[in-house]
Each structure stands twice: as structure tokens, then as C-alpha cells.
Amino acid sequence: MTASPVASLPLTAIAKATRQAARQLAVLPTEARNQAVEAIAQALEAATPEILAANAADCQAAQAEGIAKPLYNRLKLDETKLKAAIEGVRDVGKLADPVGTVQIQRELDEGLILKRITCPVGVLGIIFEARPDALIQITSLAIKSGNGVILKGGKEAIRSCETLVKAIHQGLSTTAVDAAAVQLLTTREEIRALLQLDEYVDLIIPRGSNEFVRYVQENTRIPVLGHADGICHLYIDRAAELQKAVEITVDAKTQYPAVCNAIETLLVHSAIAPTFLPLAAAALQKRNVELRGDEVTCQILEMAAATEEDWSTEYNDLVLSIKVVDSLEEAIAHINTYGSRHTDAIVTEDPNIADTFLNQVDSANVFHNCSTRFADGFRYGFGAEVGISTQKMPPRGPVGLEGLITYKYKVTGNGHIVAPYAGKDAKPFTHRDF
Numbered sequence: 001m002t003a004s005p006v007a008s009l010p011l012t013a014i015a016k017a018t019r020q021a022a023r024q025l026a027v028l029p030t031e032a033r034n035q036a037v038e039a040i041a042q043a044l045e046a047a048t049p050e051i052l053a054a055n056a057a058d059c060q061a062a063q064a065e066g067i068a069k070p071l072y073n074r075l076k077l078d079e080t081k082l083k084a085a086i087e088g089v090r091d092v093g094k095l096a097d098p099v100g101t102v103q104i105q106r107e108l109d110e111g112l113i114l115k116r117i118t119c120p121v122g123v124l125g126i127i128f129e130a131r132p133d134a135l136i137q138i139t140s141l142a143i144k145s146g147n148g149v150i151l152k153g154g155k156e157a158i159r160s161c162e163t164l165v166k167a168i169h170q171g172l173s174t175t176a177v178d179a180a181a182v183q184l185l186t187t188r189e190e191i192r193a194l195l196q197l198d199e200y201v202d203l204i205i206p207r208g209s210n211e212f213v214r215y216v217q218e219n220t221r222i223p224v225l226g227h228a229d230g231i232c233h234l235y236i237d238r239a240a241e242l243q244k245a246v247e248i249t250v251d252a253k254t255q256y257p258a259v260c261n262a263i264e265t266l267l268v269h270s271a272i273a274p275t276f277l278p279l280a281a282a283a284l285q286k287r288n289v290e291l292r293g294d295e296v297t298c299q300i301l302e303m304a305a306a307t308e309e310d311w312s313t314e315y316n317d318l319v320l321s322i323k324v325v326d327s328l329e330e331a332i333a334h335i336n337t338y339g340s341r342h343t344d345a346i347v348t349e350d351p352n353i354a355d356t357f358l359n360q361v362d363s364a365n366v367f368h369n370c371s372t373r374f375a376d377g378f379r380y381g382f383g384a385e386v387g388i389s390t391q392k393m394p395p396r397g398p399v400g401l402e403g404l405i406t407y408k409y410k411v412t413g414n415g416h417i418v419a420p421y422a423g424k425d426a427k428p429f430t431h432r433d434f
């Protein structure tokens with residue numbers, strides 16, 4: 001099979017081609033989809049010089065436009081990051097096949113058998129930020145789960161995305177998977193048009209700001225799985241071990257400040273604030289974090305005053321707002337008011353306090369004594385992630401293969417009809433699981 005030159009077609013034709021390719025992909029055996037995933041890994045390895053060159057050009061252009069350092073780090077794809085992403089593709093290949101799992105097998109009556117079996121969703125439209133390694137993770141998950149995918153990355157990453165998709169098409173062209181199963185769009189106009197194509201696209205996954213996710217939800221009939229902003233919190237309880245708390249704070253803020261699972265607000269119990277805050281501030285300032293405190297924090301340490309706006313701001317940068325609270329309840333109330341239901345964590349040595357926090361904070365990921373940066377499909381053992389769903393209904397949190405799967409009920413009878421099972425002398429069902 002050769003790589004399909006569909007990218008030059010009008011959008012409806014692209015979507016139609018993806019639908020057709022996805023239908024073939026959905027019924028391929030596990031082995032064929034695994035081979036396709038491995039072919040993608042090999043093609044990316046072979047195209048490494050071109051990919052790195054394209055990314056260097058994107059980075060250069062973004063720098064000329066004055067891109068912020070954290071966003072630049074998200075855009076930059078060096079050899080180490082690319083190698084890790086390719087390893088991730090192979091990890092996805094090794095995961096159990098999510099397609100064809102029999103979830104329910106039930107005899108309704110003699111000779112009348114119900115099965116619920118997992119199957120791919122169909123065609124996914126995934127819009128994401130200028131982060132080229134996300135394209136690699138998303139594509140490998142889509143192919144492994146038997147779905148076609150129409151991708152759109154952030155404008156700063158256009159060259160990187162085009163080169164990656166070219167390599168992926170090259171890899172797929174040696175396999176049973178039609179390369180048309182993976183498509184790349186590059187403009188916002190195409191996104192607006194894509195949102196109207198409910199005939200060909202089964203699920204839209206927007207990764208981006210709250211505003212953008214809402215815009216998508218309001219402008220399409222296609223089901224939307226929102227991956228919105230991460231206003232993540234870390235609460236340092238009065239029973240926290242201080243050194244542990246400092247290390248977690250520094251990691252959660254500075255290990256990768258541009259990503260959605262980095263913290264934006266630090267909440268500190270008033271009983272330990274005078275001892276904890278100077279330790280934390282020293283460690284954070286060593287890493288160039290700008291601190292903004294509420295009134296009590298500013299009485300303990302000199303820093304800029306936080307405004308009401310700070311509590312609902314996702315900086316995506318080396319900035320942290322700090323608030324001193326008088327109780328666990330106040331911390332939980334703050335998080336449930338200003339958070340984005342993404343990821344929130346507590347540091348405490350008191351298991352009861354931890355339990356209350358984990359049960360009452362209404363977020364997709366709630367952590368005890370560890371960094372919010374663990375909110376990630378790879379780190380959860382899902383191989384990779386499409387992103388982190390901030391919706392309440394499943395899939396919630398890091399979305400891996402399971403989130404790209406639906407199911408269908410297959411019922412087999414032998415001439416069975418409903419009439420004998422209805423009315424006055426209705427025949428009972430056996431409803432026997434096996």
C-alpha cells in the first residue's frame with residue numbers, strides 16, 4: 001500500500017478518506033495494528049534528522065516571534081525527547097489490545113446470547129498545542145486502538161507536525177493500515193470546518209484553554225471530550241513533613257512549568273506558614289520562580305501581592321501564587337472554587353486529613369504526598385496519553401487506549417422473537433452470565 005496523498009484534498013474528502021481508512025483499520029487483527037505501530041516507530045527513527053531539522057526551524061521562527069521560554073521548551077524536540085517519544089510508541093505497541101474484549105457474556109434465554117464487546121470509536125479529531133511529542137503519542141494510541149485520526153497541532157509547530165506525519169505515512173505505507181487513517185490539518189479555518197463534519201468524525205478532543213474547549217463544545221454536533229486548562233494546587237497541611245513539602249513544591253512548579261499538571265497555587269496551613277514559607281520561597285527563588293502572596297503570606301515574606309485574578313490564572317510559567325489558609329476545609333473550598341478539576345495534591349503525614357482531601361476535592365487527579373506532575377498517561381502505565389480529560393464523565397484524567405474505545409452489544413439468537421417474553425404469561429429470561 002502506498003502513502004495516500006490526501007492532504008491536498010478538500011476537507012470533506014480528507015474526512016471521507018479517513019473514515020474509509022478507519023473502517024478498514026477497525027477490523028484488522030491485533031498483530032496488524034501492532035505491526036503498524038512498530039512501523040511508525042521505525043519510520044520516526046529513520047526520519048530523525050529531518051524531524052529535528054524541521055523542529056529547529058519551528059523553534060527559530062518561534063524565538064523570532066518572542067515565544068515564552070516555557071512554551072519554547074514544550075515546542076522543542078531534541079534527540080533525547082524524540083527518542084523517548086519513539087520508545088513510547090513501542091510501549092504502546094506492547095500494551096494489551098483494547099479492541100475485542102468481551103465485557104459481558106450473558107444467556108438471555110436458551111440459545112439467545114448477549115455479548116458486549118469493545119470496538120474503536122471511529123474517526124477522532126484531535127486539536128492540540130505546539131507540542132510535537134504529543135502528536136507521536138496521540139497517533140500511536142489511535143492506531144493501536146483501531147481509530148482514524150485527524151490531527152491539528154499549534155501553529156508554532158507546523159513544520160515539525162508536517163515532517164512527523166510524513167514519516168508516519170511513510171511507515172504506514174509498508175503495513176496493512178491505509179496511511180489515510182492519519183491526517184494533519186494546519187489552520188484554524190480547517191478546524192471550524194471540521195467541527196461541521198459530524199457525518200465523518202465521531203469524537204473531537206480539543207486540548208487547550210478553557211475558552212477554546214468551550215468554543216468547540218458550542219460549535220459542533222460531534223461529541224467533545226474536553227482537555228482544558230490545569231489550575232492545579234498543592235496544599236501543605238499543618239501535619240506536613242517540611243522537607244518533603246519543599247521538594248514536592250519545587251518539582252510540581254518547576255520540573256516542567258508549561259504543562260497543564262504543574263501547580264499554579266500553593267496553599268499553606270497557617271500553623272506552619274511561618275516556618276514553611278521561608279524554606280519554600282528560598283528553594284523556589286533559586287529556580288527563578290516569581291512569587292505572589294495573599295495578605296498573610298506577604299506579612300511573613302516580602303513579595304508581590306496576589307490579586308483575585310491570580311487565583312484563577314494558569315501561568316504556564318515560573319510564577320506561583322501563595323495563600324495561607326486556617327483549615328483543611330478552607331483549602332478544599334478554595335480548590336473547589338478556583339481549580340479546574342484537573343490535578344490537586346496535599347502534603348501531610350496525617351492519614352485522616354489526607355483521606356478527607358482526596359475524597360472532597362472534586363478533581364480528576366487527587367494526590368497525597370507526591371507531585372502533581374505524576375498526572376500523566378505514561379506515568380500511570382497507560383503507555384502514553386491523548387491528554388488529560390477535565391470532564392467529569394469518563395474518560396476522566398489521563399486518557400490512554402481505554403478512552404479511545406467504545407463497545408457494542410452483539411446478540412445472537414435462533415429465530416427468537418420478543419412476543420413470548422411480554423404480556424400476561426411472559427416467559428422469564430434466564431439472565432445467566434458465563
Ligand SMILES: NC(=O)C1=CN([C@@H]2O[C@H](COP(=O)(O)OP(=O)(O)OC[C@H]3O[C@@H](n4cnc5c(N)ncnc54)[C@H](OP(=O)(O)O)[C@@H]3O)[C@@H](O)[C@H]2O)C=CC1
Nearest residue numbers: 128129153154155188207208209227228229230260387388
Ligand atoms: N488537559 C490537557 O491535557 C491539556 C491542557 N492544555 C491547556 O491548554 C492551554 C494552553 O495551551 P496553548 O498552547 O495556549 O493552546 P491554545 O488553547 O492556544 O491552542 C491549542 C490548539 O487549539 C487551537 N485553537 C485555539 N483557539 C482556536 C480557535 N478559536 N479556533 C480554532 N483553533 C483554535 C490552536 O491553534 P493555533 O495554534 O493555530 O492558534 C492549537 O492548535 C493551557 O490552559 C493548558 O493547560 C494543553 C494541553 C493539554
Ligand SMILES: N[C@@H](CCC(=O)OP(=O)(O)O)C(=O)O
Nearest residue numbers: 258259260261375376377387
Ligand atoms: N501529562 C503531560 C502533561 C499534560 C499535557 O499534555 O500538558 P500540555 O503540555 O499542557 O499539553 C506531562 O506530564 O507532560
